[in-house]
Amino acid sequence: MLDIEKIYKESGALLEGHFLLSSGKHSPNYLQSAKVLENPKRAEELAKELAKQIQASGLQIDTVCSPAIGGLLAGYELARALGVRFIFTERKEGQMTLRRGFEVRPGEKVLICEDIITTGGSAMEAAKEIQKRGGEVVGFAALANRGVCQRVGAKTPSKPECKLPADKPLFALADFSFPIYEPAECPLCQAGSEPIKPGSRGN
Numbered sequence: 001m002l003d004i005e006k007i008y009k010e011s012g013a014l015l016e017g018h019f020l021l022s023s024g025k026h027s028p029n030y031l032q033s034a035k036v037l038e039n040p041k042r043a044e045e046l047a048k049e050l051a052k053q054i055q056a057s058g059l060q061i062d063t064v065c066s067p068a069i070g071g072l073l074a075g076y077e078l079a080r081a082l083g084v085r086f087i088f089t090e091r092k093e094g095q096m097t098l099r100r101g102f103e104v105r106p107g108e109k110v111l112i113c114e115d116i117i118t119t120g121g122s123a124m125e126a127a128k129e130i131q132k133r134g135g136e137v138v139g140f141a142a143l144a145n146r147g148v149c150q151r152v153g154a155k156t157p158s159k160p161e162c163k164l165p166a167d168k169p170l171f172a173l174a175d176f177s178f179p180i181y182e183p184a185e186c187p188l189c190q191a192g193s194e195p196i197k198p199g200s201r202g203n
Contacts, residue, residue, distance in 0.1 A: 018189075018193045032198060044080075046077070057169065061109055064141075070122070095125075109138045112127050115142060117149055120170075121163050139168050140171070143172065148180075151170045156175065
């Protein structure tokens with residue numbers, strides 16, 4: 001069993017400070033999976049571990065789809081580990097869209113994969129695009145789960161802000177439960193600190 005927290009720390013991917021999350025909320029911690037995935041062998045190792053969970057569930061998957069940019073490396077490696085096709089959605093004029101000639105067959109079973117799931121907002125945007133094209137979203141996956149949504153095998157229930165559907169499984173390698181604050185209630189802001197945004201939509 002891989003020690004996911006140790007891997008993130010050793011990779012310099014478990015950050016401490018004052019961060020603006022994609023959801024608009026603030027946190028003193030941030031997971032920068034790109035620092036883990038810059039090592040191809042490590043990326044392959046993590047994807048194979050995640051694939052084991054998914055294969056053990058018996059879930060049928062035809063294709064893995066990731067929202068760009070954050071989910072690209074994780075999704076590609078997971079698709080490779082599962083032996084299925086990989087596609088991705090990307091933002092055009094603020095809307096998550098399937099481009100570059102990618103097509104989805106009617107009824108095609110698609111797993112949405114992110115590097116990190118917080119509330120699942122970006123994953124749901126990708127899922128809606130797949131469903132609009134006639135595909136069937138059968139589940140969600142991520143290397144790391146921020147603990148807002150319940151993953152397969154975990155006892156902690158989903159929080160109200162989780163956007164993923166309760167009837168679809170979420171597979172992830174580990175939960176990372178950090179404090180998350182509304183901007184108006186953030187103690188870091190109240191102490192005079194300015195949040196930074198190190199994610200894929202920031203710097």
